[in-house]
Amino acid sequence: MSEPRNAGAGATTVLVVGAGPTGLTLAVELARSGVPFRLIDAEPGPRPGSRGKGVQPRTLEIFEDLGIAGRVLANGRQAMPMNSTAPDGRVTRGGAIPESLANRPDIPYAASLITPQWRVEEALRLRLEELGGFVEFGTTLVGFTQTGDGVTAEVVTDGTATTVAARWLVGADGGHSVVRKQTGVAFDGETREDVRMVLADLPVSGLGRDAWETWRHPAGILSLCPLPSTGLFQYAATLAPGAKARLGLADLQATLEDRTGRTDIRLREPEWTSVWRANIRLAEHYRTGNAFLAGDAAHIHSPAGGQGMNTGIQDAHNLAWKFAAVVNDGAPLALLDSYEAERRPVAAHVLALSNTRLARTIETNAVPIDRDASTIQLDVGYRGSALARDDRDERATLRAGDRAPDATGLATVDGVHRLFDLIGRGQFTLLDFGSTTTLPRTAARVLHVVAQPAAEGEIADPAGHLAAAYGPSGRTLVLIRPDGYIGLISDAGNFRAVTDYLAAFG
Known part of the structure; x- marks a missing residue:
């Protein structure tokens, strides 16, 4: 957790620079996982302004996992109607949820949420405080040096310079990132x-x-x-x-x-x-030694499509569980290399999408008012990642690396739940669709899919939503990562593959 330990000079595990949505998300995840950190921000206090006002469905899923979805939803509006008036007075209406996304048991949030960015930051700060952490406002990173074992950073608060030793440094400090500039990472774009x-x-x-x-x-x-x-x-x-x-x-x-x-x-x-x-750029690398980049420090987008803030939050969600796995579970340091490998291609794709929508807006003098699957980030995934392993047919709809779909109406001994109620919270979850033997001891939460739940850890799927989403064979095992993506699928029921995966990454 973020020590009043984080109230002064000295050593910590992760020094996070920048307390916008990205840095706050990272800090909340670290606090929940018990990883020591400090979160600093050069501003004297929270920043005003609506700025990035669109929260996408995938980000809402992350907020649910963090325990703040209700707070954010209460201060926003989903599927806000959008009217576009042409010079001749004709009005085009849009903003409705596409039929292909509505009322689906695998998608809990089918539309983006409009809420001021300061409200998002407020909800994250409140959650951080509930977990014992806080933001050190008015604290500026001046510079840092690296060794093989960590980072030594110089920070200034109220004119007083102090030194902070950290295992890792994360620059979530925006487009003018001090962390990125000092590492010398190119920030290509225009x-x-x-x-x-x-x-x-x-x-x-x-x-x-x-x-x-x-x-x-x-x-x-x-x-x-x-x-x-x-x-x-x-x-x-x-x-x-x-x-x-x-x-x-x-x-x-x-x-x-x-x-x-x-x-x-x-x-x-x-x-x-x-x-x-229009400042549209992508960092050449997300990691330089023990220094990492996230959010606007790594990628700056056009506001067309409402992607920038959401992409940064998802950067933090990806990186945080990997820090926790290394610190708490002894996962190899090489796990941290997968952060750039997984997240940089996502930002490149989002930049291309934003550029296309921006060019269309400039060309037509019209803001797109229709929502579609390309902007809500539910299709973001990591197929081909070193962390994605499966023996499923390559033509399968769902594969390792994909976002784990939700499923409603699951019966347990404690009542009826959604799958998203039972996974995440900083843990791996193993869905066992057909084992009749005792699974080897694993570091994951195990959910056995049965006809009638009789004990803790057993779930039934009477409506068939889980089976429809995951398409299991009689022996399928699905390992879901702490960030809600599928790490491994084995239709052959390969327990050894699961234990090997957790030994390597859990």
Whole structure:
């Protein structure tokens, strides 16, 4: 756990730099696993602003595992309707959940959630405090040196420099990451000064809060998105190339009236403003010795598709259980190499998707308003990873490396549960679909699928949702990683493969 041990100079296991969504997720996971850490942030306190306001379904699954999904959902809205008004006044409506994703037992969250980013950070901080940890605000990383055994970092708090010795350092410190710059890792990509946007959080009168409204105009796009759990809207307006960004209330109002043709919508003094530039980049490496990069320090995205914050949170979820496996369970240090191998291709894919959607927005002067499976990140997986092993036919729909699907209506001696109620929480879980013998002792939680549960660790699947999701043979074993991905599938019921996997990675 994050020591008041994390309240001062000295040694720790993981020094996390940056307390945005990525760093907070990592800290919560480490605290839950009992891995000592310190979480520092140069800002004097929590940052304001809605910023990344879209939480994707895969991230909501992670938040459920962390114990904060209810908190986040209570302060947001799923499947918010989206209206796009053309210059001739025609309105296109969208935002509905695709039929292919609705009411599926394998998908608990079928739509993204709109909530201000500060609400996400608030929920993570509260969870961190419940686990005994906290953020050291006003603490800046000045520099660090590495040896084979760890990192020695110099940090400054209130003008006082101290030294922190850590086994590993994680830079979750944003696009201008000190950690990345000091390691010398290339951050390839482009900054497009011709693609900019004014953002503001402000009160609005004369407009309902039932939908996210966008207006298309020859001068650019303007949108007003109601921010749930607040009395504010997020205002967003594209800037013409070379135009000066004007953030005053009168300028925001004038742009609104010009692009909507409406004078009945009145803006009030903004509580937060910013100018976004299309800065789209990917770090060449995610690991340099004992220093790691995560979130915006490793990849910066276009906001088209709402992927950046979510990708960073999932970086942290991937890395944290691997730290815990090495520290707590004696897993080999080589396990940490799989972080870059698994997560960097995901960021490259997301960047390509974001670029495509951004190019479409620029070309058509229209924001996409339809949701699809490509943006909700449920298809993210690690097939081909060193941590993905199976003897299943390559044509199978579900294979090792894929996200473990949920299943509802599972009967246990303690009542009816979803599969997601029974897995995760920092542990491996083994689904045994057909063994009639006693499994070897493993480090995993074992769930035996039976006709009628009679003891702890037995589950029944009366509705057939588990069987439909996993397609088992009579002897199938499915090992689910702590981060909710399938590590191993054996349709041959190969117990030895399971024990070997856990010995190597658990």
